Amino acid sequence: MSAAFKRRLTSPVMWLLPFALIFGAFQIAPLVWVMISAFKTPTGWGLANFHEIASSAFFRQAIWRSLEISFMSSVLGLAIAAVTCHSMHRCGPRLTRMMIAFTNMTSNFAGVPLAFAFIILMGANGMLTLMLERFGLLENFNLYSRTGLIVIYTWFQIPLGILLLYPAFSTLKTEWREAASLLGANRLAYWQHIGLPVLWPSLAGTLTVLFANAMGAYATVYALVNTSYNLMTIRIANLVSGDLFLQPELASALALVLVVILVIVTLIQQWLMRRSYHVTSR
């Protein structure tokens, strides 16, 4: 090896450049392309694509339904995950370990296989549907409706919520609860003045992640209803790969709206965090 070649081999740029190139080409460039083409119109540049989205009842419905399902499923998922995490710290270590391992597995079980599993369980002829209908507990459940989608979204939010919240719940010390009860606090007072204020940053953070997860979800709903349920991700995909005429610029604009919604939600969460004194006092 010549000295020059050797020097080049140990030069950090040589090792960083391939990474930067591929990351730039396949992560940053597509995003930049979306941002630029969203403002591209047949006659030049402008806000025409956004105007079209805002004035179309169809697109407005897609945005609204995405927000609705994401909000419902993340709040439900967060609530169930929080109660589960709290309980996991109060039941045996064996069950807790099993639960963590299991949530870990199920957090990987998403997308198309999950949709199929739900069709078998809760579809029109699903096992659970039939069973509940036989016992008169359920009437006209439709997996392919809003309720059905909220159920399936919540299902995949629970494991994620548990994995994110579990460490936070271990910061609640038993001593605090004992001290609070010695000072005369009942359960409600404990949660109001100690438990929730301590957990609040984690709960808000997890809710944001769950919401973003649901807003960007595509595989599950696509496998379940194909394109027949109107959601943002479904509309975006249809505009670039549908059977009808393609409108990549409009897809870019809608994708940008999705990204902006996620950014706004994150900013709100950050703003709430700054206001919570626990973050600064820690």
Next chain:
Amino acid sequence: MSLPAELPYRHGKPLLPSLMARLRRVNVYTFIVTSVFALLALPLIATLFYALATRWGASLTPDALTVKWFLELWTTPRFLAAFGRSLLVAVGALALSLLLIVPVVFLANTRYPRLDSVMNGLILLPFAVPPIVSSVGLLQLYAGGPLAIVGTPWILIPTYFTIVLPFMYRALANSLRALDVASLMEAAQLLGASPLKAFFLVVLPNIRVGIQIAVFLAFSFLAGEFVFANMLVGTRFETLQVYLNNIRGASGHFTSALVITLFVFTLILTWLGNHQPAEQEMPADDPDEAQATAMTDGLPGPVPSADPEPRHTTHQSSDSAPRGDR
């Protein structure tokens, strides 16, 4: 002793009171955790039963059990081809990822601490931008022109690199940090090794376990990827997930067998990833610590301030989290 007298007794203790005591010990917390466990397991159990049923009409129980659906699946050429393609893409993507990420992690954790903070910002991107948004850009950029790779596996490999980057980077950075790399490099160089030699012969073997964990978890994550596979390539290079979606018209038992096969496959990979010989700071026995490895699973991303105690940031990639849908 007559039989009836013996029935309600076990080990000399009355059965009924012992059962009552046991029930009382099952507190409300155990009940909640068990119920959520059951709730999460329900779709899987239903699918497993469906895959094992000969025929299941509008009744509550299957007619009979069989493994014929599994055998049929495992001898279907289209399935085997899709399986092979999935493996090929995942192996390619993981090889590329290791090749690109390992040097960056190493440099960021030894010579250029500022690079680490830049990287910690950059790796949020693949998590923050939904795959569907990226695929809009990718489809336009690489459908034509000088790099027309849409519809071929060549677009999936670098794209998969971007989505495994966050947790691969975090996992590798964590295992490097547990090592005193600076001293190791110094010692190796004092003994006459060049920096490159020191890296390959000293540092790399020391983070082998960390690399293995990252690879297995990334593998199980990529095996479940659907959005990019369907949007960018689709039937032109049918991977497992796309195949599953495309056979929606087939028998429900057959697709159930495929779903279970996929699940077991990712299960094995996840298990392999989480049960590597314990390395440095990762004893998996404490549930808290098991969490540390659990967190690197699935697609990672920012958990804005979701770790209220610094203790957790030391051994756990607090900004990695799995993602539910992809």
